[in-house]
Amino acid sequence: MSLGTETRAGWGFVAPALLWTTAFFVAPFLVMAAMSLATLEGRSLVWGLHLDNYARLFSQGYLLRAVAVSLEITVTVTLVSVLLAYPLAWIIAFHVPKRWQRLALLLTILPFWTSYVVRSYAWLLVLAREGVVNDTLLALGLIAEPLTLANTRFATVTGFVHFFVMLLTLTIYANLVQLSPNYARAARDLGASGLQTFRHVILPLTLPGIVTGAFLTFVLCIGDYITPQILGGNNELTVPQVIMVQLGRRADFPLASALSLMLMGIVTLAYLACARWLRLDRL
Amino acid sequence: MRALPWLALALAFAFIYLPVGTLVLFSFQDGRVPVPPFTGPTLDWYAAVLADDDLMEALLNSLVVAVGSSALACALGFLAAYGLARHALPASGLMRGLLIAPMTVSYLIVGLGLLIVLNRLGVGVSLWTAGLGHAVINLPLCFAIVFASMGAQQHNAERAARDLGADEVRVIVLVTVPMLAPALLAAFFLSMTLSWDEFIIAFLLTRFDVTLPVEIWSLLRSGLSPKTNAVGSLVFLVSVAVVLAAELIVFGRRRR
Numbered sequence: 001m002s003l004g005t006e007t008r009a010g011w012g013f014v015a016p017a018l019l020w021t022t023a024f025f026v027a028p029f030l031v032m033a034a035m036s037l038a039t040l041e042g043r044s045l046v047w048g049l050h051l052d053n054y055a056r057l058f059s060q061g062y063l064l065r066a067v068a069v070s071l072e073i074t075v076t077v078t079l080v081s082v083l084l085a086y087p088l089a090w091i092i093a094f095h096v097p098k099r100w101q102r103l104a105l106l107l108t109i110l111p112f113w114t115s116y117v118v119r120s121y122a123w124l125l126v127l128a129r130e131g132v133v134n135d136t137l138l139a140l141g142l143i144a145e146p147l148t149l150a151n152t153r154f155a156t157v158t159g160f161v162h163f164f165v166m167l168l169t170l171t172i173y174a175n176l177v178q179l180s181p182n183y184a185r186a187a188r189d190l191g192a193s194g195l196q197t198f199r200h201v202i203l204p205l206t207l208p209g210i211v212t213g214a215f216l217t218f219v220l221c222i223g224d225y226i227t228p229q230i231l232g233g234n235n236e237l238t239v240p241q242v243i244m245v246q247l248g249r250r251a252d253f254p255l256a257s258a259l260s261l262m263l264m265g266i267v268t269l270a271y272l273a274c275a276r277w278l279r280l281d282r283l
Numbered sequence: 284m285r286a287l288p289w290l291a292l293a294l295a296f297a298f299i300y301l302p303v304g305t306l307v308l309f310s311f312q313d314g315r316v317p318v319p320p321f322t323g324p325t326l327d328w329y330a331a332v333l334a335d336d337d338l339m340e341a342l343l344n345s346l347v348v349a350v351g352s353s354a355l356a357c358a359l360g361f362l363a364a365y366g367l368a369r370h371a372l373p374a375s376g377l378m379r380g381l382l383i384a385p386m387t388v389s390y391l392i393v394g395l396g397l398l399i400v401l402n403r404l405g406v407g408v409s410l411w412t413a414g415l416g417h418a419v420i421n422l423p424l425c426f427a428i429v430f431a432s433m434g435a436q437q438h439n440a441e442r443a444a445r446d447l448g449a450d451e452v453r454v455i456v457l458v459t460v461p462m463l464a465p466a467l468l469a470a471f472f473l474s475m476t477l478s479w480d481e482f483i484i485a486f487l488l489t490r491f492d493v494t495l496p497v498e499i500w501s502l503l504r505s506g507l508s509p510k511t512n513a514v515g516s517l518v519f520l521v522s523v524a525v526v527l528a529a530e531l532i533v534f535g536r537r538r539r
Contacts, residue, residue, distance in 0.1 A: 007370065007371065007372060007373075009370060009451065010366045010367075010369070010370025010371070010372045011366070011372065012366070013362045013363065013365050013366025013367075013370070014362070014363045014366035014367060014372065014378060016359050016362055016363070017359040017360060017362060017363035017382055017422060017426065018363070018378060018381065018382070020359055020418070020419070020422065021381055021382055021384070021385065021419070021422065022381075024397065024415060024416075024418075024419045025384065025385045025393065025396070025419050026381070026384075027400065028393075028396030028397050028399065028400045029388075029392075029396050031396065031399055031400050031403070032392070032395060032396040032399055035399055084295070087291060088291075088292070088295045091288045091291060091292050091295075092292075095288040095289070095292075096292075104292075107296065108295075108296075108299065110303075110523060110526075111299055111300065111302070111303045113476075113519065113522035113523055113526055114302075114303055114306070114515065114518070114519045114522070115480055115495075115496060115499065115515060115518045115519070115522075116480050116481075116482055116496065117482055117496045117499050117500050117503070118306065118499060118511075118514070118515035118518060118519070119302065121306075121499075121503055121511060121515065122302035122303060122305060122306040122515065123302050124507065125302070125305050125306065125309065125317055125318070125507060125512070126301055126302050126305050128318055128507065130316070130318040130319070131305075131318055131319075132301070132305050132318075132319060135318070135319040135320075162298065162299065162302065165295075165298075165299070166299065219389070220389075222389075223389030223390070223391055223392070225391060225482075225483055226482055226483070230503065240391055243391065243395070247395070247398075247487075253399055253402075256395060257395070257399070260391070260392045260395055263389065263391075263392065264388065264389075264392065267389075
């Protein structure tokens with residue numbers, strides 16, 4: 001068997017997928033990068049090496065504001081989701097009897113399978129002025145006037161947290177059940193209290209799982225258009241929403257491209273910040 | 284104190300099921316707005332959904348796009364996985380990285396890049412371009428799943444077939460594909476569910492014929508309506524049925 005023909009045959013198998021990815025992912029990405037350096041003069045596109053669009057990101061208030069809004073929402077969502085998912089995963093892993101754990105997990109992620117657009121709509125329904133939450137609170141006499149819950153940042157964060165709690169519970173649970181109970185036992189034998197055992201033994205051991213889940217949450221949350229668009233109202237816009245506005249009303253593709261690349265930059269920074277703990281290969 | 288974890292669990296499930304429960308309950312609302320008080324039940328809104336030609340067409344479009352793009356992604360992913368696992372190629376690490384790369388970029392950016400190129404080339408957007416976009420995002424997934432399940436066991440069977448005189452095409456068709464069938468099916472169904480539910484790429488890359496999530500999106504513009512609840516409940520019901528069936532078939536068999 002000569003290596004030459006073997007290699008050529010191998011190329012034949014890999015080539016279609018490589019060509020596909022190059023033509024429809026790499027090339028469009030490069031065109032988008034070039035587009036971010038072009039400018040609009042009137043309605044016509046002028047190619048070149050302008051940094052105008054990037055300068056606008058810092059000089060125009062509403063763009064900078066969108067970046068801040070996106071970051072605030074994403075960080076809040078990531079923290080709240082982890083803080084809710086960890087105890088939930090803990091209860092399922094250590095309090096629910098072994099034979100019911102599979103069922104408990106299945107129940108936890110079942111609403112995951114509602115359509116993505118519909119899930120946000122369902123929260124709109126729950127949080128509406130005449131919705132279930134206001135109706136219940138009014139009936140209980142806890143409030144006198146219905147609260148404005150829908151079309152606020154609170155609604156966006158709630159919709160996101162709901163989605164990511166399901167995802168994170170799954171990843172953190174997988175982490176917790178992999179832990180050998182011997183670690184906790186050893187810590188107890190050495191005189192650690194329950195809290196000390198958690199803080200110095202369990203938490204560090206589950207940190208890679210938490211960070212991996214949190215990173216995924218961050219990436220998916222900051223790039224999402226649907227949830228803030230349906231639930232957030234129009235008082236404040238996130239970066240993906242601004243990108244869509246540029247594409248739709250103004251057809252400002254250069255600015256939309258620059259914003260997209262900046263979004264990728266933020267994700268890359270987040271990746272570098274937690275690369276130490278990330279175990280993406282073990283997902 | 285012993286009851287505390289169970290109380291927390293109950294609260295967590297209440298939070299998780301609040302939107303789904305509300306969605307399904309008010310799909311049976313006998314009235315024009317899906318908010319309390321609940322009046323019903325009625326199946327009128329389900330009848331309205333089934334009678335809505337736009338929705339039914341969108342559903343069919345979604346199905347076609349999901350099946351087509353997943354089949355293509357699986358075929359390309361399988362061939363690449365086979366080539367990289369069974370042939371010694373230079374720069375194979377680089378090629379694996381390139382094939383996985385679309386997974387690391389948000390869908391909005393993948394869609395925007397394709398939209399710009401299609402605009403430049405003067406190609407109009409349609410279900411074809413949406414399917415193309417979905418094949419781009421699903422290829423890394425299919426490749427990774429199939430590549431991860433290519434083990435020594437298949438390789439030995441392939442070698443045996445080779446020694447017995449089969450050429451490479453016959454080996455692939457008669458040995459590799461049947462042995463990898465579970466991984467191929469898993470990749471196919473996973474990418475189908477992702478394509479079925481994908482919004483932003485389908486939104487950017489379609490115009491007149493749209494997929495179901497895009498059609499539901501345009502329903503939302505007319506405000507809250509029990510009809511949207513009914514569509515959402517139907518989609519949820521179908522997805523749950525598929526998940527439970529997969530759970531029973533795949534895991535039920537494994538347990539035995």
